[in-house]
Amino acid sequence: xxxxxxxxxxxxxxxxxxxxxxxxxxxxxxxxxxxxxxxxxxxxxxxxxxxxxxxxxxxxxxxx
Numbered sequence: 001x002x003x004x005x006x007x008x009x010x011x012x013x014x015x016x017x018x019x020x021x022x023x024x025x026x027x028x029x030x031x032x033x034x035x036x037x038x039x040x041x042x043x044x045x046x047x048x049x050x051x052x053x054x055x056x057x058x059x060x061x062x063x064x
Contacts, residue, residue: 016042021055025063 020042024030031037038049 013044013048016044017048017052017055020044020049020052021059024052024056025059 020038023041024034024038034053035046035049038044038052039046042049042052044052
């Protein structure tokens with residue numbers, strides 16, 4: 001049962017990172033302190049915020 005709970009937690013975190021990346025990629029003018037904004041807005045850790053920033057950059061690169 002703990003494995004199921006762990007999997008749900010991991011899935012939620014992955015969803016939050018993806019949502020943060022999509023949000024950031026959609027911003028015309030990103031906030032000055034991007035990582036902190038993502039942490040607060042999407043309940044991410046520092047590492048997760050950095051992952052979201054990397055994903056947002058990839059989204060931008062694919063759009064070009």
